[in-house]
Amino acid sequence: MPKASPPRQLPLQLSGQPALRREDFLAAPGNAAALALIDAFPDWPARVVCLVGPEGAGKSHLAAIFAERSGARLVEARALDRAGVPEAVETGALVLEDLEPGGFEEAALFHLLNLTREQNAYLLLTARLPPAQLPLATADLASRLRTVPVFEIAPADDALLAAVLVKLFADRQLTVDEATVQYLLLRAPRSVAGAKRVVEAIDAAALAAARPVTRALAAQVLKEHAELATNEDED
Template sequence: MTPNPQQLPLSVSLRSDARLDRFVEAEPSPLIPMLANAAKGEANEPFIYLHGASGSGKSYLLQAVCNAADVSGLSSIYLPLTERAEYSVEMLDGLEQFDLLCIDGVDQIDGDIFWQEGLFHLYNRVRDAGGVLIVSGDQTPANLSLELADLKSRLAWGLSFKLHPISDDQKVSALQKNAEDRGLQLNDELARYLLSRGSRELSDQLGYLEALDQASLQHQRKLTIPFAKQVLGWQ
């Protein structure tokens, strides 16, 4: 599908470091292979719903799927509903032209019947157009505080996956795997320092690693705690 640029909402920059193969699950599940297939245009299920607490990786995964779709040559869009105040609900019109749509934070439209109705109709149009729609929220569809029962019904279409928080050891492994993919060496001491000193959310931790990677290349420095303090401003 080739979307009309006139219908695109406000541009949202994707995390360049968001990749499906870098995501660490608390427990093995078929989710990552399923998302990878969707990003290649080989989805067996057109509707996927992700739910979990803040920091469980929902936003990271949705951006990773869009990045993977771009590599595959598919059209995709990532729409975080936390930023919906910057564009009107009419921006949903025509989004079914995308091969893959990722709507992040459906719980954010609690109390906003216009956005709830807009998303409800988008579900129907995506179904008719044969696209893929992946939506995230903090609760299961049944437990969301949405006024529009029809939307809660649509959110329950397809498959639903719960994202569980990962342990500190798993966060260390995730950081080291990401560092290795970048050609960096991140020892246990530095990885645990990042966890203890900064935000404990993995998405933020990966942001620290992105900053360290760029600074390491620029200054030709190895990753150490003193260097991390300097780059991240943790004096």
């Protein structure tokens, strides 16, 4: 009779909730201007400003800090319609997230910009591209967006990526040693978004095998998920 395989723990699909307080934000030279903007509220250069950066750069974290301080609502750009604009800004502040090409109603955004100005409200936009680069059919909207001050967040460097990896594991109640972090820095995607995907995969593997997070486990995950690795393991 064949020997039974040891039982595997099925991973629960519960993502770690990120810590989004001001003290949890990982400051770095590449995000210093954006962080200074949020810290300076309400002393802003304009009532409408925009945070621009790649996926996972920290835009949503900064937006959450701003929302906590200002009482702003958080609305996805694709969910905004013209009828909902007055309610969206009734608290005097709003975060409009993920302003992507073709992913929002131009009439609604134009109305929002007008109402923000009329009511002396504050509007924080987040996007991957500067608003002035969005392809728009509405000339007046394009003109308005060209005047919006942009605060760019640069891609993470090694020091920030290492800190991000530690934080992402900590958000999932996992500890990770320096050797594992350095191993991942050499082989994981060079972005915060890529780091999130790697940590998620390692967390799932650790749960399934009932193992702690180690360099060996990280190597196994990257080998099994080639799309997550940037370099082949030399071991």
